[in-house]
Amino acid sequence: MKIKENNWLLTAIVIGSFFNSFMSSSLNIAMPVIDAEYHVGLAEVAWISKSFLLASAVGLLLAGWLADQFGRRKIFLIGNILFGVVSLAIILAENFYIEVALRFIQGLGSSMIMASSPALIASAFPSSRRGFTLGIQTTFTYMGLSLAPLLGGLMTQTLGWKSLFMLNFIFTVLVIIIMLFNIHHEWKNEEISSFDLKGYLLFVVSMISVVFALEWINWKSIVALCIAGIVGYFFVSYELRIDQPFISIPLLKNNKYFTHSVLAALINYATTFAISYVLSLYLQRIRGISPFKSGLILCFQPLMMALFSAYSGHLSDRHNPGKIASYGMMIIAISLFFIGLLLSKTLPLYVLAIVLAVLGFGFALFSSPNTNAVMSSVDTNSYGFASAFLAFNRLFGQFISMALSAALITLFSRQNVSPVPQHSLLIACKIIFIIFAILSCYGVYLSSQRIHSKINSK
Numbered sequence: 001m002k003i004k005e006n007n008w009l010l011t012a013i014v015i016g017s018f019f020n021s022f023m024s025s026s027l028n029i030a031m032p033v034i035d036a037e038y039h040v041g042l043a044e045v046a047w048i049s050k051s052f053l054l055a056s057a058v059g060l061l062l063a064g065w066l067a068d069q070f071g072r073r074k075i076f077l078i079g080n081i082l083f084g085v086v087s088l089a090i091i092l093a094e095n096f097y098i099e100v101a102l103r104f105i106q107g108l109g110s111s112m113i114m115a116s117s118p119a120l121i122a123s124a125f126p127s128s129r130r131g132f133t134l135g136i137q138t139t140f141t142y143m144g145l146s147l148a149p150l151l152g153g154l155m156t157q158t159l160g161w162k163s164l165f166m167l168n169f170i171f172t173v174l175v176i177i178i179m180l181f182n183i184h185h186e187w188k189n190e191e192i193s194s195f196d197l198k199g200y201l202l203f204v205v206s207m208i209s210v211v212f213a214l215e216w217i218n219w220k221s222i223v224a225l226c227i228a229g230i231v232g233y234f235f236v237s238y239e240l241r242i243d244q245p246f247i248s249i250p251l252l253k254n255n256k257y258f259t260h261s262v263l264a265a266l267i268n269y270a271t272t273f274a275i276s277y278v279l280s281l282y283l284q285r286i287r288g289i290s291p292f293k294s295g296l297i298l299c300f301q302p303l304m305m306a307l308f309s310a311y312s313g314h315l316s317d318r319h320n321p322g323k324i325a326s327y328g329m330m331i332i333a334i335s336l337f338f339i340g341l342l343l344s345k346t347l348p349l350y351v352l353a354i355v356l357a358v359l360g361f362g363f364a365l366f367s368s369p370n371t372n373a374v375m376s377s378v379d380t381n382s383y384g385f386a387s388a389f390l391a392f393n394r395l396f397g398q399f400i401s402m403a404l405s406a407a408l409i410t411l412f413s414r415q416n417v418s419p420v421p422q423h424s425l426l427i428a429c430k431i432i433f434i435i436f437a438i439l440s441c442y443g444v445y446l447s448s449q450r451i452h453s454k455i456n457s458k
Contacts, residue, residue, distance in 0.1 A: 006124050008182035010133060012175045013117050014140040016080060019168050020110055021144035024049070025276075026152025029295075030161035037161075038096040051100050054211065055107025056114065057395040058204050061246065063108075063115035064389065065195055071188040072116045072123060077179045079112025084172030087165040114391040122375045123187035128317060131372040135313020138368045142305035149276075149295030199246035202235040207396070214403030247389075251378075258377040258386070260449050261322065261370055262393045267443035268329060268366060269397030271336065271436040274405040275301070275359075279352075281409075282429050286345060286422050300353045304360030305367070313368035321369035321376065326447040328365025333440035335359035340433030343426065370447075401436075408432050 027049055034048060067075040086106040093099050118134065125133045155163045209228035213221040239245040252259045276298050283294040316324050335358050342351065371390065378386045409428045 005183060005185060008178055009120060009124055010136065012076075012080075012178040012183070013120060014137055015171055015175050016076075016083075016113050017117060017137050018140045018144040019171055020113060021141045022148050022152070023144075023164060023168055024052070025145050025148035026156075026164055027161070028277075029149060029152050030156045030164065033156055033161050034096075040096055047100050048096075048103050051104040052107040052110065053395055053398065054208075055104045056111045057207065057392055057399070059108045059111030060115050060392040060395065061203070061389060062195075062200060063112045064119070064386075065246075066112070067116040067119055068188060069195075071186045072119045073179065073183055073186050075112045076116040076120060077176065079109045079116065080172050080175045080179070082106070082109030083113065084169050084176065087169040087172065090165050091162045091169070111391075118371060118375060118390070119386075120187065124185075127376070130375065131313040131315075131317035131321065131368065132310065133313070134371050134375070135310035135316075135368040138309040138313065138364075138371070139306050142302045142309060142364075145302035146299055146306050149298055150292070153292060153295060194244050196239075196242065196244060196246035199235060199239050199242070202231055202238065203246060206231040206235055211399055211403075214399060214407075255377060256449070257322070258374060260446050261325075261374045261377065262390055264325065264329065264366075264443050264447040265370055265374075265390055266393040266397045266400075267439055267446065268332070268363075268370075269394045270400040270404070271440045271443070272332065272359075272363065273398040273401035274432070275356075275436075277402065278405050278429050278432055279356075281425060282343060286426055286429075287349075289349075297349055297353050298356070301356040301360035301363070304357045305364045308361055308364035309368050312365045313372060316369035316372040321373040322447060325366045325370040325373060326444060328362045328367075328369070329440060329444045329447050331362025331365065332359055333437050333444055335362060336433050336437035336440055340430050340437060343430050343433070345422070345426065366447075404435070405432050408435070 063075060063079070083106055086102050086109060090099050090102050090106075093102060117137065121133050121137065122130060152164060155167070206228045209224045209231065213224035213228065236249060239247055239249050279298060280294055283289045283297065289297075312324060312328070335355055338355050339352070339359075342355070374386055374390045408431060409425065411428075
């Protein structure tokens with residue numbers, strides 16, 4: 001009965017993981033269509049995605065605490081209900097700014113799903129199968145990313161962009177049914193701990209200040225970074241003084257395996273998330289390729305992630321997951337260097353596709369083992385916090401990746417993206433990949449620190 005229930009649980013988790021990644025990627029393709037409908041401008045229309053990411057990042061650690069204290073199954077279920085109901089509300093809404101607000105609420109639901117999913121896997125499955133199961137979840141995540149450019153573009157073109165939310169609503173209802181009728185066990189901490197509201201608010205103010213600093217890239221950024229630094233100092237000082245802190249500073253300081261793992265994830269997403277954004281500009285604006293053909297080329301990266309993530313998770317069950325993740329990040333760094341050096345107006349597209357496939361293989365080697373390393377380095381009472389903190393670093397890395405790419409394009413062109421001359425845009429794209437590669441090398445160093453260290457686990 002336990003095996004059967006675990007299979008249903010894994011089914012619900014992979015459906016949720018698939019549509020979380022599918023929606024975020026496919027909606028980016030629909031941005032021009034949304035702008036054509038509401039006429040708010042490409043910069044403004046991006047908030048329909050940014051509000052979702054911001055809410056997800058802000059809500060993750062709170063959702064992790066809620067999952068640990070009140071039940072990981074319960075928080076996962078509530079998150080899916082919120083995710084599905086808001087999808088239906090967006091379909092019915094007619095005002096752009098109402099939809100932005102709804103997307104923010106949907107981001108809170110997404111944070112509950114992301115914070116509780118790895119914790120549920122770590123709780124329900126034995127340690128000998130944890131890496132493989134996390135690999136299956138990661139595989140479906142990348143399947144969502146793989147199908148998003150093609151299926152999302154096709155649905156947007158034929159049925160309209162709101163059809164994406166209808167598809168999401170249908171499958172979210174399926175997840176809710178599975179959780180209500182097939183999953184009866186609950187996993188949570190035995191002892192209830194108080195929530196550090198003051199620490200949480202200080203943390204949120206500090207992070208939002210950093211986000212705005214990356215968003216503005218002007219004199220206001222300096223002010224925002226100063227605010228982030230001051231608030232961050234008070235946050236750390238306050239967390240060290242209280243008995244039940246929002247974030248355990250001693251845990252980050254003493255558990256080097258855990259800290260290096262989450263920092264490696266932060267750097268990894270900061271150097272890879274904007275790849276599709278930058279290469280879309282390169283393929284469509286410099287090479288003159290259609291969005292559909294561009295999507296075919298970009299699919300090679302997430303396709304390789306989907307193919308090899310489960311196997312790399314299986315390897316991490318038998319070998320040091322930090323070592324496998326380090327090899328994966330090394331492949332990523334080398335691939336980013338190659339793309340930066342090779343990009344030109346005459347680069348054969350099959351060469352770019354091959355390098356992207358290699359990069360995707362490196363990402364598959366990194367992602368599942370690194371998640372396994374994070375979850376294996378803490379005790380069972382910290383599963384919710386660990387998975388939420390890892391997901392937060394992933395989302396914050398995505399913010400950094402997009403902000404850094406946009407800033408460099410603006411810096412090298414000295415004008416908006418749309419009218420950038422091809423030569424300036426090409427130089428900007430090459431520099432972005434070189435910088436990403438250099439940052440990835442530091443990520444390799446951080447990740448390699450775990451190879452000979454012991455896991456501070458339960």
